[in-house]
Amino acid sequence: MDEFVTVVDHPLVQHKLTLMREKDTSTAGFRQLLREISLLLAYEVTRGLELTTKTIDTPLCKMEAPILEGKKLALISILRAGNGLLDGILELIPAARVGFVGLYRDPETLQPVQYYCKVPNMLEDRMVIVVDPMLATGNSSVAAVDLIKAQGAKNIRFLCLLAAPEGIARMREAHPDVPIVTASIDECLNDHGYIVPGLGDAGDRMFGTK
Ligand SMILES: O=P(O)(O)OC[C@H]1O[C@H](OP(=O)(O)OP(=O)(O)O)[C@H](O)[C@@H]1O
Numbered sequence: 001m002d003e004f005v006t007v008v009d010h011p012l013v014q015h016k017l018t019l020m021r022e023k024d025t026s027t028a029g030f031r032q033l034l035r036e037i038s039l040l041l042a043y044e045v046t047r048g049l050e051l052t053t054k055t056i057d058t059p060l061c062k063m064e065a066p067i068l069e070g071k072k073l074a075l076i077s078i079l080r081a082g083n084g085l086l087d088g089i090l091e092l093i094p095a096a097r098v099g100f101v102g103l104y105r106d107p108e109t110l111q112p113v114q115y116y117c118k119v120p121n122m123l124e125d126r127m128v129i130v131v132d133p134m135l136a137t138g139n140s141s142v143a144a145v146d147l148i149k150a151q152g153a154k155n156i157r158f159l160c161l162l163a164a165p166e167g168i169a170r171m172r173e174a175h176p177d178v179p180i181v182t183a184s185i186d187e188c189l190n191d192h193g194y195i196v197p198g199l200g201d202a203g204d205r206m207f208g209t210k
Pocket residue numbers: 078079080081082103104105106110112132133134135136137138139140141167193201202203204
């Protein structure tokens with residue numbers, strides 16, 4: 001492990017992740033667990049937010065109290081599975097600006113196909129957190145970060161639930177300036193580009209599709 005990748009090894013995260021991996025966990029259970037785990041991951045990925053102080057009056061006296069500095073952060077969800085992480089993080093950071101990059105992975109080529117992009121303004125002045133539960137080949141995350149860098153973003157992090165070593169290597173090569181926060185680095189990808197042991201297709205499990 002190094003500064004590029006942070007694995008959140010908190011026991012609650014690891015416990016919830018195990019429940020999510022189990023194939024018999026229901027759609028409702030999967031969604032609820034993802035919401036809970038995203039709060040814990042959000043805590044870690046926002047650790048570097050800058051603080052300033054303001055003068056406030058407590059019931060007893062004045063004090064210089066810490067508050068977040070700068071523009072509201074931006075969350076960019078890679079559709080559709082990214083929305084499962086987004087919902088939980090927004091509970092913790094309700095004032096965040098939100099953008100969407102629509103990508104799906106062609107099952108034959110494993111290349112991302114873009115179908116949507118709408119992101120907040122002034123990305124260059126914000127911390128930007130790109131969220132997608134799965135970092136497999138890294139093709140989708142590299143493409144999403146390419147897009148938001150083209151829109152001006154400079155201070156970017158990538159938040160996922162599971163990462164394959166192959167995807168981490170691809171991100172490190174393409175975007176060495178984008179740190180990754182994940183709950184697990186799994187073993188490998190299978191012949192269809194799925195993370196092993198993984199949890200299956202995150203979008204399908206979250207939305208009950210096949
Ligand atoms: O690292 P990669 O190899 O690019 O794979 C990861 C991507 O695959 C999944 O999305 P999917 O294409 O299944 O679309 P969905 O979110 O609409 O289900 C996942 O949510 C990532 O976006």
